[in-house]
Amino acid sequence: MNKETVIKIRDVEKTYNETKVPVHALRGISLEIDKGEFTAIVGPSGCGKTTLLNIIGGLDRPTSGQIEVNHQDISQLSDNQLIDFRKEHIGFVFQSYNLIPVLTAKENVEFVMLLQKRDTELRNKRTRELMAAVGLEDKMQSRPAELSGGQQQRVAVARALAPKPSFILADEPTANLDSTSTNNLLDIMARLNQEEEMTFVFSTHDQRVIDRARRIITLEDGKVLKDEWV
Amino acid sequence: MKQILKLASRNIWRNRRRTFITAASILFAVFFAVAISSIQHGTWDHMVNSVVHYHFGYIQIHKNGYWDDQIIDNVFDPSEVVSRESNYNGISQMVPRIESFALASYGTSTKGSLVLGIDPDREAHLTQPDTRVAEGQYLKKEDKGALIAGGLAAYLNIGVGDTLVLISQGYHGINSAGKFPVRGLVELASPDLNKQLVYIGLEQAKWFYGTEGQVTTIVADIEDPGELSGIVSSLRADLDTAQYEVMDYKEMMPDLIKAREVDTAGSQIILMILYFIIGFGIFGTILMMLKEREYEFGILKAIGMKTGKLSLMVWLETIFLGVIGCVAGILFSLPLVYYFYKNPIELTGKMAEAYEKFGVQALLPASMEPSIFLNQAVVIFLMITVLSVYPIFKLAKLKPVDAMRA
Numbered sequence: 276m277n278k279e280t281v282i283k284i285r286d287v288e289k290t291y292n293e294t295k296v297p298v299h300a301l302r303g304i305s306l307e308i309d310k311g312e313f314t315a316i317v318g319p320s321g322c323g324k325t326t327l328l329n330i331i332g333g334l335d336r337p338t339s340g341q342i343e344v345n346h347q348d349i350s351q352l353s354d355n356q357l358i359d360f361r362k363e364h365i366g367f368v369f370q371s372y373n374l375i376p377v378l379t380a381k382e383n384v385e386f387v388m389l390l391q392k393r394d395t396e397l398r399n400k401r402t403r404e405l406m407a408a409v410g411l412e413d414k415m416q417s418r419p420a421e422l423s424g425g426q427q428q429r430v431a432v433a434r435a436l437a438p439k440p441s442f443i444l445a446d447e448p449t450a451n452l453d454s455t456s457t458n459n460l461l462d463i464m465a466r467l468n469q470e471e472e473m474t475f476v477f478s479t480h481d482q483r484v485i486d487r488a489r490r491i492i493t494l495e496d497g498k499v500l501k502d503e504w505v
Numbered sequence: 506m507k508q509i510l511k512l513a514s515r516n517i518w519r520n521r522r523r524t525f526i527t528a529a530s531i532l533f534a535v536f537f538a539v540a541i542s543s544i545q546h547g548t549w550d551h552m553v554n555s556v557v558h559y560h561f562g563y564i565q566i567h568k569n570g571y572w573d574d575q576i577i578d579n580v581f582d583p584s585e586v587v588s589r590e591s592n593y594n595g596i597s598q599m600v601p602r603i604e605s606f607a608l609a610s611y612g613t614s615t616k617g618s619l620v621l622g623i624d625p626d627r628e629a630h631l632t633q634p635d636t637r638v639a640e641g642q643y644l645k646k647e648d649k650g651a652l653i654a655g656g657l658a659a660y661l662n663i664g665v666g667d668t669l670v671l672i673s674q675g676y677h678g679i680n681s682a683g684k685f686p687v688r689g690l691v692e693l694a695s696p697d698l699n700k701q702l703v704y705i706g707l708e709q710a711k712w713f714y715g716t717e718g719q720v721t722t723i724v725a726d727i728e729d730p731g732e733l734s735g736i737v738s739s740l741r742a743d744l745d746t747a748q749y750e751v752m753d754y755k756e757m758m759p760d761l762i763k764a765r766e767v768d769t770a771g772s773q774i775i776l777m778i779l780y781f782i783i784g785f786g787i788f789g790t791i792l793m794m795l796k797e798r799e800y801e802f803g804i805l806k807a808i809g810m811k812t813g814k815l816s817l818m819v820w821l822e823t824i825f826l827g828v829i830g831c832v833a834g835i836l837f838s839l840p841l842v843y844y845f846y847k848n849p850i851e852l853t854g855k856m857a858e859a860y861e862k863f864g865v866q867a868l869l870p871a872s873m874e875p876s877i878f879l880n881q882a883v884v885i886f887l888m889i890t891v892l893s894v895y896p897i898f899k900l901a902k903l904k905p906v907d908a909m910r911a
């Protein structure tokens with residue numbers, strides 16, 4: 276199988292200078308992630324997982340180093356261009372409160388597709404397909420407040436997948452879930468990883484989540500400690 | 506756009522209590538602003554209209570210099586101006602008059618009076634004295650009698666059928682004296698005029714004052730007061746201004762117009778303060794809303810919503826709020842304004858005297874003019890537009906990473 280690199284970062288450093296003592300959150304990280312990976316970024320609290328994901332996702336800028344997403348150097352983009360870039364290329368699942376409270380589950384899933392001006396038919400088809408894939412076809416009209424934390428995260432995964440991004444970044448997507456919901460969410464992510472060949476990169480503390488990953492990148496103190504395939 | 510409208514309209518109902526309180530504060534501001542402006546406009550319109558419709562008319566033409574020296578020697582031949590009445594767009598007729606003073610006497614009583622020599626038919630179209638005849642009859646064409654105002658009649662103790670004697674000095678100092686059978690009594694709303702006015706026929710007045718066919722005044726009867734300034738300019742352009750002076754009602758009663766301006770400016774300031782306070786209230790709501798939804802804005806930006814759309818959404822939310830408050834305020838104020846439009850407040854005492862000095866009934870009617878309501882909407886809209894510069898600024902600077910690190 277031909278490997279296609281979707282994320283390529285080289286010597287990325289991130290220093291937070293706004294604090295009294297500068298914090299070196301990332302101290303030179305180089306990585307490549309290929310299409311179809313199911314990769315966990317792990318490590319102790321404060322090791323730089325969130326910082327790394329934010330930089331890959333174009334939410335934050337590195338202090339130095341290069342990031343290429345789909346062979347495009349995103350450090351050259353303006354803030355507004357980055358927003359468009361994220362809309363077209365990246366799906367996000369955050370730790371919690373991912374969804375827009377005033378929209379129904381269905382409307383949340385089609386939100387980005389609407390921003391992309393996809394036509395109604397395609398939107399409806401994709402939304403139904405994904406809501407079924409995350410097992411919530413009967414919750415289409417529910418508002419986030421009417422859904423459990425696990426269900427909300429599943430809707431968030433569906434939303435991230437909807438516009439067919441190049442990859443999905445999930446920062447501790449299961450941190451607020453019980454073990455049943457965690458397993459359920461991981462089953463769904465793993466299946467979508469297979470069926471849609473969607474690349475997943477997620478950070479976690481949770482051993483059960485780590486066990487499901489096929490590649491585990493361990494960070495420590497802003498550096499890659501281990502990078503192993505299982 | 507549909508998506509943004511949907512988001513904005515739903516967001517409005519998210520924090521119902523806050524929406525309600527903010528809308529209510531706008532409601533009260535609009536309510537008071539409408540009530541204050543409406544009574545004020547209505548009252549001033551009433552004053553100006555009374556003076557214009559009862560007496561002055563919108564435009565008068567005199568011999569040049571008459572206004573500053575209102576003596577019977579300053580008369581002019583009306584035929585040139587009257588013959589051209591159909592030349593001007595917007596002027597329905599030219600109404601010649603002789604206005605001067607005379608001593609009115611009956612039996613043993615004598616009183617100074619204002620004599621108005623009128624063309625009964627033309628004047629009936631203009632100031633409509635025929636509609637104010639309380640007793641007896643209106644003057645006929647070429648009538649040799651007089652109409653006398655109620656207050657003056659009461660003072661002289663004269664009635665319909667009695668003969669009024671007028672004594673004065675006429676054109677070039679001749680002595681004038683005449684007997685005028687009283688044809689009718691008129692009740693004038695202006696207390697001042699009601700105490701001193703006597704109407705006689707124009708031809709009689711010419712004879713009485715010996716003006717040799719000349720008059721003191723021509724009132725141009727205009728169809729639409731909105732066209733006033735255009736008509737005045739065309740008259741000035743057309744008539745020989747060395748010979749004639751053309752004056753609009755504002756020039757004829759500068760005190761009243763000045764008083765109106767001062768009074769309006771005063772309440773404008775009060776309204777501005779009111780709106781200022783409300784503006785701060787709305788600003789507070791915007792600040793709270795921004796803080797509360799920072800995380801959500803972070804998510805929206807992260808997943809691809811551009812600052813422009815986000816700002817538009819917030820702006821729409823604030824506008825909705827303003828519209829709700831405005832509409833409610835206008836709806837609430839309508840019945841009140843309508844009531845005082847139909848049932849004007851009547852002033853008494855010192856206040857009433859002040860009004861009567863201008864020759865106006867002491868009434869405070871409300872105005873139902875649409876612009877009064879519309880103006881409030883415009884002010885609120887502008888205010889909100891200015892206030893939403895802040896969120897636009899804030900949202901442009903908002904970084905998803907910071908917003909979402911709660």
Ligand SMILES: Nc1ncnc2c1ncn2[C@@H]1O[C@H](COP(=O)(O)OP(=O)(O)OP(=O)(O)O)[C@@H](O)[C@H]1O
Pocket residue numbers: 291293294298299300318319320321322323324325326327
């Ligand atoms: N905005 C910031 N300003 C200053 N320091 C920051 C900022 N964000 C993160 N840091 C610091 O950078 C380091 C890495 O933080 P990061 O959030 O990436 O860790 P993490 O691995 O995601 O931790 P956790 O597992 O607790 O989520 C930490 O020392 C943190 O205190």
Ligand SMILES: [Mg+2]
Pocket residue numbers: 324325326446
């Ligand atoms: Mg983290």
